[in-house]
Amino acid sequence: MSIEHLRLDPQALTWHCDPNQFEFETTRELPPLEGTIGQDRALTAIDFGLGIKDSGFNIFILGEPGTGRSSSIKKILNSRSKGQPVPDDWCYVHDFEDGTRPDYIRLPAGKGQELKKDVDRLVERLTEEIPKVFESKEYEEQKNKISSEHQEKHKALFQELEHQAEEKGFMLQRTVSGLVLVPVKEGHPLSQEEYEELSDQEKAELDERGTALQNNLNDTLREVRKLEEQARRETAEMEKEVVNYGMEPLFEELEKKYADQERVLEHFKNCKKDILGRIEELRPNKGPQIALPGMKMPEQGPSFERYLVNLFVDNHQLEGAPVVYEANPTYFNLFGRVEHVIQMGNASTNFTMIKPGALHRANGGYLILDCREVLINLFSYEALKRCIRNKEVKIEDMTEQFRFLATVTLKPRPVPLSCKIILIGTPLLYYLLFQYDPDFRKFFKVKADFDRMMRNTWENTQQYALFIGAKCTDEDLLHFDRQAVARTIEHSARLSEDQGKFSSCFLEIANLIREAAHYAEKEGCDRVGSKHVDLAIEARVYRCNKIEEKIQELIEDGTLLVDTEGEMTGQINGLSVYQLGDYSFGKPSRLTVRTYLGKGSMVNIEREAKLSGPIHDKGVMILTGFFGERFAQDKPLALSASICFEQSYTGVEGDSASCAELYALLSSLADVPIKQGIAVTGSVNQHGKVQPIGGVNEKIEGYYAVCKVKGLTGEQGVIIPRSNLKSLMLDRDVREAVEKGDFYIWAVETVDEGIEILTGMPAGERDSDGKWPESTINQKVDQRLLKMAETLHKFGKGDEKNG
Known part of the structure; x- marks a missing residue:
């Protein structure tokens, strides 16, 4: 089988945005951006949620940060509210x-x-x-x-x-105790002695x-x-x-x-x-006042x-319905409070000290809240649900339950509530609340899902240009020429890891616009060109890639062992991706396999050392299924193998190394060396089909950087799954190396195609009798496994005789 058709042309390594499709010289000529780009599903859900009057149809907007969730809903509500009555x-x-x-x-x-x-x-x-x-x-x-x-x-x-x-x-006589009747004789009061007589x-x-x-x-x-x-x-x-x-x-x-x-x-x-x-x-009150020193007496x-x-x-x-965004949704900020004044050591209050919360201000309109902020503030989420359920806002002092003594305070009558509430959060928060809070699905029935990607269409390309122009206008930045716009859109496709998609993470794009405008202004240019966009991308990488460079230095000086030349049996270069916050990069890792007589088990050394994640463990176990299906139909699988990532001291997760592990196993069993200049990425299923993986651009660029440092030989390259072709958005250095023939990229669909590239030997296909052709990889593996089974059978008979 020829492998030439598996080698990719340089044109397939990226997607180019044609700047000639734009009918402007700079984005200054573009009209303002209206609406939100590439979120038709979410916008339809929002329109439905805002249109329905039922109090349970509040909206939860979910999506990754930076996809325009907050800015979109604010823009929609500000426009919509102007035509509505003032509450x-x-x-x-x-x-x-x-x-x-x-x-x-x-x-x-x-x-x-x-x-x-x-x-x-x-x-x-x-x-x-x-x-x-x-x-x-x-x-x-x-x-x-x-x-x-x-x-x-x-x-x-x-x-x-x-x-x-x-x-x-x-006669009447007045005394201290009141009026007294006293008997009179001859004009004078009768004495006691006279009375006795x-x-x-x-x-x-x-x-x-x-x-x-x-x-x-x-x-x-x-x-x-x-x-x-x-x-x-x-x-x-x-x-x-x-x-x-x-x-x-x-x-x-x-x-x-x-x-x-x-x-x-x-x-x-x-x-x-x-x-x-x-x-x-x-x-x-005209009574006297006694003023104590240093104390102001209340007015009489x-x-x-x-x-x-x-x-x-x-x-x-207001010019329409209110739109309130509460950035700090504490209980009192949401539902109001009753303030107090301290006078002579006593706290006093009255109805004039009742202060409104965000729900009161948004009554008759819309309230926007960040879901995470609501959840981390005590009492806020439960009280919010009570307000929706009872259709009223009740002002309470929630700290009363933490006091030993109840204090007399005001309890204002609740205000009727008619408000559309919009929560903004990540998909994780939405699905956790939906799963574990029965009330959530009653009160937030509308899900507006913001996608992190949009389709690569002409319309979305034009919308992207409008977004760039609007950002430059809003923030008074230098405007982009058409080449700079095209380069920015290409970077957006790179972020989405799909030639047919653009990234909807406009936070990243906005930062790139600002940085490119900064470099253009620094050079004294009157507009931003594609070189400034490239400079901004390179500068961002330089700010973040210190650890990547340290690892490259360790590979260059031989501390980390990575061979990019020669051949070796049971050894291959796998590719992994390191994710460090806002920066990710690829790194080759030496993977070795040793096979020996056993009972069909694969020993994952990473798993035994507690360094392997469940997905990686699953990938290793799939290999047993592959060997059983292909080679153990007519004999027992008398194989044991140990698989190890050399010089790996941290956790290993993901199944993107399963192809490399399988190639190394086949090499070890067939005793056929693997070309060390070729690195491999991809996962495999039990039928030997190669499946797509993530981070393909970073993996290829990381391995190319290693080969470039150690010396390009013209025989080096990377094998990737064919299903990852649409993910390729490689940088200029890799593309130029491929054009010159210094570096190659192969795309395969099956393990057999990959092993032929790695060994230069045909994999072989079964004939009608189920036999493998001579001098093929599969035939050598089959013969080795047959000998292992016979040897194990002989050892079993020997044990019976001894018994």
């Missing part, structure tokens, strides 16, 4: 019945601010006018009139009582008259108390009339203005009722603060 204002007012349950007033947008200003002025005037009522001449006259009338009545009652007492020989009949008559007079005295005192109570009532009624007369004009104008707002009128009615019930408190005088209005949410400046 109502919300105000909190004092609860005159309970005092701890402030109630809300809902007003059309802009009316809340008006009401607050009007009520502020009302309270100012009440503070001025009400105290004046008690200092007015009319008030004093009315009060004196009521007092005089009742004093006359008191006087008449006591005069009548005194007259009765005189007629019956008694009286006869029994005189004493009885005197006691009888005294008892009757005492009853009259008690009746008179009761009548006096009734008169005093009546005087107080009449005074109170008079004060209410006077205060009402003074305050009614202040309310009358506002009641006319807000005649269509029933809740506001109700509040005014409650205010007037409360004022009339607090007349004693509202009297001017009646307080009218409870009649104010707390403008809780003010939407008068």
